[in-house]
Amino acid sequence: MSAPLVTVKNLKKTFPVRESVFRRATRELRAVDDVSFAVSRGETLGLVGESGCGKSTLARCVARLTEPSDGSILFDGQEIARLSTRELRPMRRNIQLVFQDPMSSLNPRKRVGTILREALSIQGLVSGRARQDARIAELLEQVGLSPTFAGRLPRELSGGQRQRIGIARALALEPRLIVADEPVSALDVSVQAQILNLLKDLQEQLGLTMLFISHDLGVVRHVSDRVGVMYLGKLVELAPADAFYEAPLHPYSRALLASVPLPDPAARGRAVRPIEGDMPSPIYPPAGCRFHTRCPIAQEICSRTEPPLTDHGNGRLAACHFASPFASARETERAAPQPSQAKMGD
Amino acid sequence: MAERLLNVRNLDVVLGREPGATTLVRDLSFSLDAGELLCIVGESGCGKTITARSVIGLNRTDPRFRLTGAIDFDGRNLLDLDERAMRQIRGARIAMIFQDPMSSLNPLHRISAQIDEALAIHTDLGKAARRARVLELLAAVGIPKPETRIDAYPHQFSGGMRQRAMIALALAGDPDLLIADEPTTALDVTTQKQILLLLARLRAETGMAVIFITHDLGVVAEIADRVLVMYAGQCVESGPVADVFRNPQHPYTAGLLASIPAANRGKVRRLASIKGAPPVLSEGRPVGCAFRPRCDYAFDRCADEPQLTATGSPDHPARCWLSGAARHSLAGQGAPA
Ligand SMILES: Nc1ncnc2c1ncn2[C@@H]1O[C@H](COP(=O)(O)OP(=O)(O)OP(=O)(O)O)[C@@H](O)[C@H]1O
Ligand SMILES: Nc1ncnc2c1ncn2[C@@H]1O[C@H](COP(=O)(O)OP(=O)(O)OP(=O)(O)O)[C@@H](O)[C@H]1O
Ligand SMILES: [Mg+2]
Ligand SMILES: [Mg+2]
Secondary structure, X not given: OOOOOEXXXXXXXXXXXXXXXXXXXXXXXXXXXXXXXXXXXXXXXXXXXXXXXXXXXXXXXXXXXXXXXXXXXXXXXXXXXOOOHHHHHHHHHHEXXXXXXXXXXXXXXXXXXXXXXXXXXXXXXXXXXXHHXXXXXXXXXXXXXXXXXXXXXXXXXXXXHHHHHHHHHHHHOOOOEEEEEOOOOXXXXXXXXXXXXXXXXXXXXXXXXXXXXXXXXXXXXXXXXXXXXXXXXEEEEEEEHHHHHHOOOOHHHHHHHHHOOOOOHHHOOOOOOOOOOOOOOOOOOOOOOOOOOOOOOOOHHHHOOOOOOEEOOOOOEEOOOOOOOOOOHHHHOOOOOOOOOOOOOO | OOOOOEEEEEEEEEEOOOOOOEEEEEEEEEEEOOOOEEEEEOOOOOOHHHHHHHHOOOOOXXXXXXXXXXXXXXXXXXXXXXXXXXXXXXXXXXXXXXXXXXXXXXXXXXXXXXXXXXXHXXXXXXXXXXXXXXXXXXXXXXXXXXXXXXXXXXXXXXXXXXXXXXXXXXXXXXXXXXXXXXXXXXXXXXXHHHHHHHHHHHHHHHOOEEEEEEOOHHHHHHHOOEEXXXXXXXXXXXXXXXXXXXXXXXXXXXXXXXXXXXXXXXXXXXXXXXXXXXXXXXXXXXXXXXXXXXXXXXXHHHHOOOOOEOOOOOOOOEOOOOOHHHHHHHHHOOOOO
């Protein structure tokens, strides 16, 4: 197999935050904390995790919209983690982002044609009005829109159509990596399916590599070759998609999957206990394994020693002292309908 | 059969005056028994929130809306009540929780004060008894160590805790009907699961009926007794949840079910999808069946608007000229274009 297109090593991104409005002193919020992975050419790596776990921050680092605090990002063999804005310019077109809300990333006063033309001109990729017009029509067709859409303003488009324009703009530069951050989260189900199919088709036609971020585990299963799970800035599991969905190794992955409501009334009441409590503050992450405070199978070692992301064979990695494809009794015992602490009603 | 708790009959909600009036909800009928959980599901803009607000009487004083039909609750038509009578029902008999907790929790007041105020209105408990009841309610919705949290402000709570506090507030009047408008949409799946389990437990303990609004068919499958599918302000199908999922009678329901990339379904090359997008009602409603422009089975007849009619089973009506069975046999021979 050829070398990966992207290799991320020990990537860190910290933000200085004030603990409260009354204090001057700042602390470090480790949004991405020592994350390593690689994405092969033509592959889609899906990233999942709860709100605030660091998915977008990781995406912005990889796309170099922000500078990592530490670590390395190799893109096609070139180190890009430390490049300055000027040094980044020639390689920008290789990595393009697709955002959740296309409306906020499209200039509301510019017509679709103008938005795409600007993308084409920035890198001097296609010059001459006639050739640009032809390319704009081709791009619109690629994303399933008629060329007449070039005359429309963003507000004259539906949510799905706007996301198609967002994708067309990313494709304009013929990127090699697409970083899609929640690209279908704002869309209705029936339209979401159209956009997911479109992304898949384009990937096959153009040989794109994709880093696909979503909090929706169903969507991620559908598009990804491999899946990574983040928790409080850490990558806690990384595995081929099918193996991951069949039998994840990390108790957090299992709990996350078990929380997803399935569109099947017969699957109701699966014997899994929901994760208890809230996510700890990322400013004061728990010592040892970050998940130990909510983990149903935590042992003493988990609060002392942080488990590294370890290879468990067949391309499956997990960061857990007790990684196993089988749920333990403690995870599956049906959460006995907790007797409520107070009697309701009279 | 016992009298139904809620019976909505031929409800129309029209925005604005002719010409240019928009019918946001059209000929909507549904009913609910005591203790039952009905999910209303549909895509953005199909009229779910408008329907909920109509039942609890929140848009009745807005001069831009005109409501016709009947909303019978416990034997009385709510549309006939004056605002004073309605205020006695709202909060005490029917309570509502919203997608964004901040829209019903006042950020400037302590959680305890807000629940206390609701108790003062809806019960005749004295001050000390109310304080005890606030603690009970917070404990019942699963707020850990409520005695340490009772005097917090909403912003000191996480998203999931705020949602719990809002449920406690809604329960203060001990309602017979709770309307929950997308109460978990903004939450992570793990927190959503906690809230869904909480609602199931509270329903079992209090015997209240629930109308749960969502756009997530996974959530419907998890909690509903019955489901009502809305499209363009109309009910296109309703029935017991297992029936509707196993044997959808409207092509929109079938299309929605097929287009979900479910976490328990293996990867397929292409997801089924519905062409086009839902109509924007303010720009006019499609003539005839509102789903016609997106429907793979549409034929001449669909230029006329179909009525909600019984299909195979009487408690599972659908609004489609083709019954489920007829549609399947047509599909076998190549459906009419
Ligand atoms: N510019 C910033 N300054 C300070 N903190 C930040 C900044 N950007 C992100 N964070 C924090 O870093 C953590 C990770 O945020 P990030 O947006 O990457 O999460 P996410 O996984 O994308 O969440 P979501 O699913 O809500 O989009 C959060 O705790 C967030 O509050
Ligand atoms: N106060 C209002 N004034 C004017 N139009 C409104 C008002 N409230 C709702 N509408 C319109 O009525 C239609 C139905 O809106 P509603 O909020 O009931 O949809 P919904 O099904 O709840 O959608 P969502 O899933 O996005 O919450 C929409 O087209 C909306 O634009
Ligand atoms: Mg994000
Ligand atoms: Mg709504």
